[in-house]
């Protein structure tokens with residue numbers, strides 16, 4: 070409880086990127102927040118404000134070449150700090166590790182499917198891809214892991230929002246494209262998924278399938294509402310994954326993956342819950358693939374432990390080499 074007068078009428082302005090996925094997930098979050106608001110007697114109304122980010126303006130350039138973390142969130146954070154918007158819904162995996170002074174993640178709602186999946190011209194599993202098939206992804210994490218499993222595949226960069234990537238499957242001669250199941254499901258396009266890749270074969274991006282809702286630290290009213298939308302299990306898992314990413318100083322443009330699951334000790338509480346975190350660092354060509362699995366009860370410590378175990382095996386050298394080349 071942050072101590073707000075929650076019966077004051079208020080219009081909460083929600084900032085969002087204008088991609089179809091961003092608009093859809095923002096709409097879904099607002100629907101949930103309206104329900105929570107009503108249930109708890111808040112007199113809150115919601116308004117959407119679209120914001121164009123640097124990442125949106127350079128979608129035609131290979132993002133890993135442009136570099137920089139948080140390409141999709143900087144303008145949104147500025148709007149929050151300036152009070153133009155009151156909250157912003159992000160895909161957790163696009164949220165930078167460090168938030169600016171004055172801002173915080175107010176809620177991590179329940180995660181949906183964290184897996185990567187294939188959308189294929191034909192077939193229903195990775196094994197159905199012909200020898201030398203051309204697969205589209207611009208994620209080094211995905212191409213590294215796919216190359217590791219199937220060195221014959223030709224991985225080519227594909228850019229754009231998920232709708233345009235699906236279109237490019239047909240128009241640009243790919244046999245398959247790799248996307249997150251979460252985005253497709255949120256768009257209602259789950260029927261397009263040909264094959265899910267299990268999380269132990271394609272370790273998801275940190276926070277994949279989860280959302281984060283950024284707000285101002287001082288905004289007690291918004292924080293009180295967002296507290297009610299937080300999912301403890303997802304939040305614990307994402308904290309461990311993000312701590313791992315932070316310890317490796319990573320962004321989303323390097324082959325790093327992490328996935329945590331929570332094992333509860335008691336059915337109705339998260340006291341003493343144990344987390345199991347898998348962390349991965351690979352070389353872009355998939356020849357080196359380092360993975361570590363550890364358990365612990367402190368999410369931040371667990372993230373640092375898995376990162377340290379990978380660094381001890383040379384992960385920092387792999388990451389430094391990639392850093393030099395982009």
Ligand SMILES: NCc1[nH]cc(CCC(=O)O)c1CC(=O)O
Pocket residue numbers: 160161162163231247248249250251252253276277278279
């Ligand atoms: N980097 C783009 C991005 N950011 C979030 C999602 C959707 C998946 C999610 O919410 O985790 C996607 C598309 C994709 O990776 O296929």
